[in-house]
Amino acid sequence: MKAVLLIEDDDALRSMIGALLEEHGWKVFAAEDGEAGLNLARQYRPDVVVCDLLMPRCNGYQVCRAIRATPELHDTRIVMLSGRDYSTDKLNALEAGADEYLVKPVLPTELGATLLRLTSGEVPAAPVPAAHPARIPDGPPRVKFWGVRGSIASPGPGTNFYGGNTSCVEVRAEGEIIVLDAGTGIRSLGLSLTQEFNSQPLNITLLLTHTHWDHIQGFPFFMPAYEPRNTVRILGYEGARQGLAATLGAQMESPYFPVGLKELPGNITIEELRDMEFMVGKVRVRAMFVNHPGICVGYRIEASGGSVVFIPDNEPFHRMRSQPPGTDTTTIEFAREQDEKLIQFISGADILIMDAQYDAVEYEEHIGWGHACVDDVVDIASRARVKQLYLFHHDPTHDDERVSRMLAYARSLASTGLLVEAAREGLEAVIKR
Ligand SMILES: [Zn+2]
Numbered sequence: 001m002k003a004v005l006l007i008e009d010d011d012a013l014r015s016m017i018g019a020l021l022e023e024h025g026w027k028v029f030a031a032e033d034g035e036a037g038l039n040l041a042r043q044y045r046p047d048v049v050v051c052d053l054l055m056p057r058c059n060g061y062q063v064c065r066a067i068r069a070t071p072e073l074h075d076t077r078i079v080m081l082s083g084r085d086y087s088t089d090k091l092n093a094l095e096a097g098a099d100e101y102l103v104k105p106v107l108p109t110e111l112g113a114t115l116l117r118l119t120s121g122e123v124p125a126a127p128v129p130a131a132h133p134a135r136i137p138d139g140p141p142r143v144k145f146w147g148v149r150g151s152i153a154s155p156g157p158g159t160n161f162y163g164g165n166t167s168c169v170e171v172r173a174e175g176e177i178i179v180l181d182a183g184t185g186i187r188s189l190g191l192s193l194t195q196e197f198n199s200q201p202l203n204i205t206l207l208l209t210h211t212h213w214d215h216i217q218g219f220p221f222f223m224p225a226y227e228p229r230n231t232v233r234i235l236g237y238e239g240a241r242q243g244l245a246a247t248l249g250a251q252m253e254s255p256y257f258p259v260g261l262k263e264l265p266g267n268i269t270i271e272e273l274r275d276m277e278f279m280v281g282k283v284r285v286r287a288m289f290v291n292h293p294g295i296c297v298g299y300r301i302e303a304s305g306g307s308v309v310f311i312p313d314n315e316p317f318h319r320m321r322s323q324p325p326g327t328d329t330t331t332i333e334f335a336r337e338q339d340e341k342l343i344q345f346i347s348g349a350d351i352l353i354m355d356a357q358y359d360a361v362e363y364e365e366h367i368g369w370g371h372a373c374v375d376d377v378v379d380i381a382s383r384a385r386v387k388q389l390y391l392f393h394h395d396p397t398h399d400d401e402r403v404s405r406m407l408a409y410a411r412s413l414a415s416t417g418l419l420v421e422a423a424r425e426g427l428e429a430v431i432k433r
């Protein structure tokens with residue numbers, strides 16, 4: 001006989017639920033506050049604990065956390081009951097360790113079904129991609145910039161031309177919608193996709209280079225993630241401290257945002273990548289770890305119509321490691337080799353989008369910050385025989401005039417055949433071969 005522990009301070013409700021569960025064959029233990037409930041849980045190890053949220057002496061969150069911290073109660077399932085129908089309370093309960101959150105008044109049939117499901121060992125089904133997703137027209141690969149700024153969004157009259165939103169680039173290739181990074185620019189991309197495809201289901205792949213704020217902060221405002229018929233597959237590499245899912249979920253915890261990542265109605269999957277090469281439909285993607293604090297990659301997207309390389313944050317090794325003057329030759333040689341590997345990764349790309357946050361003077365003040373000086377970026381692109389270079393991750397203190405001056409300077413350095421542009425919001429580039 002399965003056992004349930006009922007922790008509820010309302011006497012009438014406790015008796016009523018207890019009697020109903022007994023009728024349905026459950027062995028019932030009951031407690032009228034959290035502290036007494038925890039003592040009974042440790043003593044009898046019930047299959048399920050049904051626990052009220054707001055109770056004297058120990059609230060439901062505390063009960064959940066205490067149960068989850070008790071190894072002998074590892075298999076005990078927890079159902080939280082609450083009179084409060086706020087998504088943030090539900091999220092807090094799930095994060096504290098509850099398996100279910102039911103809002104009062106709870107129908108006896110609903111509670112009974114929940115208990116049976118939780119104790120039957122059933123695994124919830126994984127989300128399935130949309131059955132008839134919108135068809136993305138074929139054609140040459142296309143890139144559109146939705147956020148080009150680095151570090152922090154910087155809207156205002158001074159940044160109107162290039163834009164103030166942080167890192168987000170859309171690539172359409174081989175019938176796929178691939179989104180690079182989820183900085184604040186992803187908000188406008190989401191609105192645009194919703195409008196373009198009206199109500200057709202979408203399959204979207206989001207590739208994250210890393211989880212610094214300027215690369216993930218827009219995700220909670222990405223409307224396609226709120227549409228149940230859409231599938232959003234998020235791919236990236238594990239962070240330095242914790243997994244990708246934990247990091248993305250953390251920015252949506254209730255102190256920061258009213259809707260939790262797990263509560264988003266869209267089919268969201270988060271996959272931590274292990275291999276440095278993988279497919280998105282017919283598009284081959286390669287990744288490379290770059291020189292930036294924490295774990296950070298660049299992506300190379302290889303479609304039949306052309307290639308796009310995205311390296312939004314990177315500090316070229318040579319200029320960084322050859323400081324101060326007189327650095328030993330072994331270190332300098334190592335730095336050269338590392339830059340050489342990057343050049344090979346980029347080699348022959350049709351479009352290169354690359355961190356060019358500083359000029360050479362500013363760089364001197366920012367050595368070890370993880371960003372590039374424009375001189376090095378043009379040099380790398382030239383040596384890699386790239387066709388089009390887009391300066392990216394503009395410094396938040398650089399106004400339009402300053403970015404334009406950096407662009408003019410970059411063009412003056414570029415080798416023949418290399419087209420240089422500064423990325424700006426709304427700019428589209430189509431690969432023509
Ligand atoms: Zn960044």
Ligand SMILES: [Zn+2]
Nearest residue numbers: 210212292313
């Ligand atoms: Zn970063």
